Amino acid sequence: MDIEKIIKAYDNPDKLINLIKEITPTDRKIKIMNVCGSHEHTITFSGMRSILPDNIELIPGPGCPVCVCSESDIINAINLSKREDTILVTYGDMLRVPTGIGSIRTEGKNYKMVSAPHEITKIAQQNPDKNVVFFSIGFETTTAPTAAFLEIGVPKNVTVLTSQKLTPEIMDILVEDTEIGIDAFIAPGHVSAIVGANAWKKFPEKHKIPTVVAGFEPENLLLAIAVIILQLVNKKPSLENVYRGVVKNEGNRKALELIYKYFEKTDVNWRGIGYIPNSGLDFKEEFGILDARKRFELPQIEEKKIRDCICDKIILGKAYPSECKLFGKACTPGNPKGPCMVSGEGACNIWYRARKSQQGV
Amino acid sequence: MCVGVPMKITEINYPMAVAEAKGVKRNVNLMLIPEDEIKVGDFVMVHVGSAIEVISEKAADEIWEALDEVLALMDEREESGNA
Numbered sequence: 001m002d003i004e005k006i007i008k009a010y011d012n013p014d015k016l017i018n019l020i021k022e023i024t025p026t027d028r029k030i031k032i033m034n035v036c037g038s039h040e041h042t043i044t045f046s047g048m049r050s051i052l053p054d055n056i057e058l059i060p061g062p063g064c065p066v067c068v069c070s071e072s073d074i075i076n077a078i079n080l081s082k083r084e085d086t087i088l089v090t091y092g093d094m095l096r097v098p099t100g101i102g103s104i105r106t107e108g109k110n111y112k113m114v115s116a117p118h119e120i121t122k123i124a125q126q127n128p129d130k131n132v133v134f135f136s137i138g139f140e141t142t143t144a145p146t147a148a149f150l151e152i153g154v155p156k157n158v159t160v161l162t163s164q165k166l167t168p169e170i171m172d173i174l175v176e177d178t179e180i181g182i183d184a185f186i187a188p189g190h191v192s193a194i195v196g197a198n199a200w201k202k203f204p205e206k207h208k209i210p211t212v213v214a215g216f217e218p219e220n221l222l223l224a225i226a227v228i229i230l231q232l233v234n235k236k237p238s239l240e241n242v243y244r245g246v247v248k249n250e251g252n253r254k255a256l257e258l259i260y261k262y263f264e265k266t267d268v269n270w271r272g273i274g275y276i277p278n279s280g281l282d283f284k285e286e287f288g289i290l291d292a293r294k295r296f297e298l299p300q301i302e303e304k305k306i307r308d309c310i311c312d313k314i315i316l317g318k319a320y321p322s323e324c325k326l327f328g329k330a331c332t333p334g335n336p337k338g339p340c341m342v343s344g345e346g347a348c349n350i351w352y353r354a355r356k357s358q359q360g361v
Numbered sequence: 362m363c364v365g366v367p368m369k370i371t372e373i374n375y376p377m378a379v380a381e382a383k384g385v386k387r388n389v390n391l392m393l394i395p396e397d398e399i400k401v402g403d404f405v406m407v408h409v410g411s412a413i414e415v416i417s418e419k420a421a422d423e424i425w426e427a428l429d430e431v432l433a434l435m436d437e438r439e440e441s442g443n444a
């Protein structure tokens with residue numbers, strides 16, 4: 001399939017929408033999952049779902065890093081921040097994620113927000129008598145910057161509490177779950193910049209699922225959807241990359257080298273989903289000195305289900321936010337009950353904001 | 362957190378740099394890009410303070426156009442919602 005020809009022939013959103021309408025088979029549902037909060041953001045705010053044929057389901061998957069961060073890690077972070085000798089540092093979204101005992105913001109004591117890991121160096125230098133613990137959460141797009149920060153060299157009073165997850169590994173689980181029944185993936189744009197478009201090859205090759213790497217513009221996502229439908233119609237699943245300005249097939253080799261210099265794959269707990277083998281990263285033995293889990297002998301804490309919250313189903317694409325009885329009532333961005341309502345990348349948060357603006361409330 | 366922003370490199374003191382976008386300057390970690398593959402004037406995609414990839418000026422413009430478009434969609438919907 002020649003993407004360049006499609007781009008040339010269908011050079012605006014209206015043409016792409018018409019193409020999708022023309023070629024989409026009407027006899028079945030087509031479930032296309034995205035695994036990136038920014039994709040879900042564009043899809044929802046552009047109103048794409050209401051424009052495309054009804055039988056195309058655009059399903060938000062586990063694309064929100066704070067939504068899948070395990071409760072055990074967050075409670076450990078809260079407890080670290082309560083120590084007089086410690087400052088916990090993390091990204092803003094993490095501060096508000098609820099757990100059975102509250103959030104870092106409501107229950108924590110000594111904590112600071114950063115927007116980039118290198119800001120931690122200054123905090124550590126200004127507080128030489130404190131342990132500064134960086135709560136490093138997220139997918140490959142945040143893990144690579146953590147590795148870059150470590151590579152520069154960090155002050156001795158800095159350790160890292162890792163809660164880092166791998167996207168291709170969770171997609172493996174999703175694809176094998178027949179309850180979801182995914183027909184195609186829109187692969188995440190910036191995770192792909194790190195891991196490379198080729199990281200998704202296994203989905204068309206092994207699972208016969210069309211997979212297209214896309215950027216964040218509505219037109220680019222429509223192009224990805226058109227390519228997916230064409231592949232499904234022609235029964236020729238393949239890997240395509242329509243975000244070539246940023247994503248290389250082989251990814252960012254230096255980023256991958258640095259990630260796997262410091263970290264190795266390990267089984268990690270995805271909130272609401274459970275432990276998935278080799279789906280996360282933890283420090284290699286030789287970098288144990290940087291590992292807050294070791295330094296502070298942090299325990300594993302059992303996860304508690306949030307009453308009536310269906311974030312676990314939403315993260316896996318088994319339910320939409322609107323199916324949750326808490327959605328927009330007991331659970332809002334101002335008062336989130338579940339992790340998917342916290343971050344601007346969480347499906348519930350995105351749906352709530354888009355719906356609120358539509359309703360004129 | 363996963364939202365990437367294209368920025369233009371204005372100063373390099375490898376592995377750190379200063380990058381600019383829309384008149385805002387930020388310190389950026391270049392450690393994920395080999396030193397001989399980046400120079401002042403280049404455009405990079407920045408995630409949580411690290412440049413994760415060098416991109417062309419054309420790609421940077423297109424991505425900013427897309428970001429502006431998405432932000433405008435949000436404003437439009439939020440304005441109409443608040444009207």
